[in-house]
Amino acid sequence: MASVGPSAASTQPALPSGPAVFKTIPYAFILPEIVCGTWVWILVAATSVSLPLLQGWVMYVSLTSCLISLLLLLSYLLGLHKNSENWKVLDSLYHGATAILYLSAAVLQANATINSEFGTNAPLNYQLNSAASFFAFLTTFLYILHAFSIYYQ
Numbered sequence: 001m002a003s004v005g006p007s008a009a010s011t012q013p014a015l016p017s018g019p020a021v022f023k024t025i026p027y028a029f030i031l032p033e034i035v036c037g038t039w040v041w042i043l044v045a046a047t048s049v050s051l052p053l054l055q056g057w058v059m060y061v062s063l064t065s066c067l068i069s070l071l072l073l074l075s076y077l078l079g080l081h082k083n084s085e086n087w088k089v090l091d092s093l094y095h096g097a098t099a100i101l102y103l104s105a106a107v108l109q110a111n112a113t114i115n116s117e118f119g120t121n122a123p124l125n126y127q128l129n130s131a132a133s134f135f136a137f138l139t140t141f142l143y144i145l146h147a148f149s150i151y152y153q
Contacts, residue, residue: 029103030069036135043128043135044129046128050116055117057108059103062102092150095150096143104135113130
């Protein structure tokens with residue numbers, strides 16, 4: 001009969017704390033998620049929002065995700081997780097759900113980009129919306145990578 005002791009618990013990889021967060025996959029994805037999500041928010045805010053319902057959702061998803069990801073990053077940097085397995089589940093669920101929300105926002109932003117091609121101040125708004133669409137899909141990809149990296153870790 002095998003005993004369950006400290007040696008069995010030590011086979012699980014430890015959650016990173018402090019600067020090690022930036023060197024460990026998938027936790028190293030958090031900072032690029034925040035940066036790309038911030039770009040989505042800035043670029044959409046820089047346009048003349050012609051479709052407030054569509055782009056309002058994009059702004060809500062990007063800003064909320066940035067803030068929650070920032071809080072998650074700070075909690076890892078400060079070691080608030082205390083190496084609990086529940087944090088891996090929380091992290092994976094958060095990033096999986098956020099990837100789905102970001103995908104919906106990226107599709108809506110792409111629609112807003114198409115609609116802004118011939119609107120008022122078309123060249124500038126089209127370029128800003130195109131860049132926002134690019135960063136929205138990139139951020140979606142980063143959230144998907146993060147969620148699956150934790151799941152398969």
